[in-house]
Amino acid sequence: MKLVDKFTLWFISVIVITTPITSYICLNNIEKKIDDVEIARLKAVNEHTAARLGNGVAPGQLRDTSPTVVTQLAALPNDSVLIRKDPDPDGNRHSLESRLTVNSYYTVNGKHYEVSSSNYIPASRQILNAILDTVAWKLLLIVLCVGLSARFLSQHILHTLRQTMKKIHGFDLKKKIAFPETNTVEFKELNTFLKKMTDKAVDEYTAVKEFSENASHELQTPLAVLRGKLELLSESDIDEGQAALIADMHHAVEKLSKINRSLILLSKLENNEFVVSEHIKFCRVARDVLAAYEDRLEMKNIQVKRDLDKNILLKIHPVLADMLMNNLLGNAIRHNIQDGTIELILTHKKLVIKNTGLPPETPPEELFERFRKSNQCSESVGLGLAIVKQICEVCDFRVSYHYKAPLHILQVDFCPDSVINEAAQDKFEAAEMQSA
Structure with missing residues (x-):
């Protein structure tokens, strides 16, 4: 798998994992904000109704201000405001609305009143459905944008890395590599390190090659001299025992020459000097x-x-x-x-x-x-x-x-x-x- 694909999958995975959490937080924040705004509005309605009571308007004359209801009480509760939220006001479990009721308690002209105002607001289910629709489109757009932009950016950001890999794949011990220039710190450090290592490999290969060639050349000369001297010696007057010794020496020289040639050949094979083109x-x-x-x-x-x-x-x-x-x-x-x-x-x-x-x-x-x-x-x-x-x-x-x-x-x-x-x-x- 390519590097850009791994980064893309990692980024999308993070988005997919964090989206449910952020959606839950968003749901709670939206629901709380709607509740706070509506509660503040209903409190203001109750305050306005209480002010009218203080101006002498009878409770019976306030019934036309529905959904505000005024009820006279014998005594006030401990809390001056009570808030009630009914998620199923109509007995329908699949209702898309909740009823929010704000009860405010006042003492006006020596009498105790309960001023109650209510209104319907979107239920959690309705808000959640809206959020899920938004999240689905958001995820789709993120996947498309990340996938396309990652390919586009990789052509520029990872271009140097691809060029470096291409250089490494075509590395030849016979010549040094010139790596591409880049302003990315990590790629610059990588190219510097690779340049140092490849130059060292080329220098060491050149030294070993020169040594093996020199050693082979220098060995062949004394071997040729030995071979010639043994041939001259074998043509002189010698007895049977001396002839056997000369034959053994000649055989040893030929074997040494063969070992030398074989080792040089193995060295060339290991260094890939035989290029196959056809x-x-x-x-x-x-x-x-x-x-x-x-x-x-x-x-x-x-x-x-x-x-x-x-x-x-x-x-x-x-x-x-x-x-x-x-x-x-x-x-x-x-x-x-x-x-x-x-x-x-x-x-x-x-x-x-x-x-x-x-x-x-x-x-x-x-x-x-x-x-x-x-x-x-x-x-x-x-x-x-x-x-x-x-x-x-x-x-x-x-x-x-x-x-x-x-x-x-x-x-x-x-x-x-x-x-x-x-x-x-x-x-x-x-x-x-x-x-x-």
């Missing part, structure tokens, strides 16, 4: 990688069963697609047995690679961690599946592994948004034909 034919990548591994497959006499759908278009960087297939297929060959089998299945939804092999000695949930490998294969550096997992995270794929004797099963589920639809496939193929 779809590629992943089925073609799978066939090319299979063709590249034919020699290694023949060395172990591994039979390959393939079930590759055509026109599998995935939104993935070409380099990452090649790395993904190379690591998965290379892992299936490396951990296979002599005269084993590999089954490769590729559909629009998933990629599955099944290979025979010894039971895993490492828990399946740990195989995707860095430098985790099974003891059965000492040639592995333990980074292949870590690279596969990182590629899947970058491309929003889901990778899983399980063992079902005698098969190791690695499955990559494609994100629906990454697979292109049939209409787009036809368009893609037509564009390829035109370019060809």
Whole structure:
């Protein structure tokens, strides 16, 4: 839910909750004000009648001033004025009027009189109905005005926040962000904080990138020197024991070089340096990688069963697609047995690679961690599946592994948004034909 919608609902909820209370207070105030005004008027009528009595007008001659009634009393009550309100003067429970009666007591020329005046005023029910009608229209207007004005104001007040969020969504570690100017204190503080944090992230990323690139470059030089020296040494007159030592050293150098390249690749993947902008034919990548591994497959006499759908278009960087297939297929060959089998299945939804092999000695949930490998294969550096997992995270794929004797099963589920639809496939193929 948007921020403006939350504020709107909160404001309307407050209005809805407080309206009954204010309506009740309004009802009491209006009713009291009407009563006070009418009581004051009836008291004035009684005063006028008492003055006429004092001027010698007989009580019998005052009956034409109805609704004022004059009654002679033997004695006066303690209160000089008594007020009575009858909410049901006609015996009708649904009456919309109440009768208000004011009794005033006077002593005129030594005689005691009760002067009584009455009048009909609106009943509480009638006032309440009027208030409810007003409140209903008021609430309707408030909801409409708040809803419309909130949308209008959000276009101006929250415009800076939307621009800031847009900048954050498009944040790239390779360049710094320029946030929009605002005169709102809270948004200004937010932009200042985000500017500080993003600039720090860009600076740290640049430093780490430079360090990794420099480290990779500096490591490759001594490794190349070692490799060259070992090759020269292997060509000299050496005995069998020395040759074995040189072979072990050469193998260690090659493994160190491979670890260096893999770590640099993981660093680039984590920093999202492989920007995906178009779809590629992943089925073609799978066939090319299979063709590249034919020699290694023949060395172990591994039979390959393939079930590759055509026109599998995935939104993935070409380099990452090649790395993904190379690591998965290379892992299936490396951990296979002599005269084993590999089954490769590729559909629009998933990629599955099944290979025979010894039971895993490492828990399946740990195989995707860095430098985790099974003891059965000492040639592995333990980074292949870590690279596969990182590629899947970058491309929003889901990778899983399980063992079902005698098969190791690695499955990559494609994100629906990454697979292109049939209409787009036809368009893609037509564009390829035109370019060809």
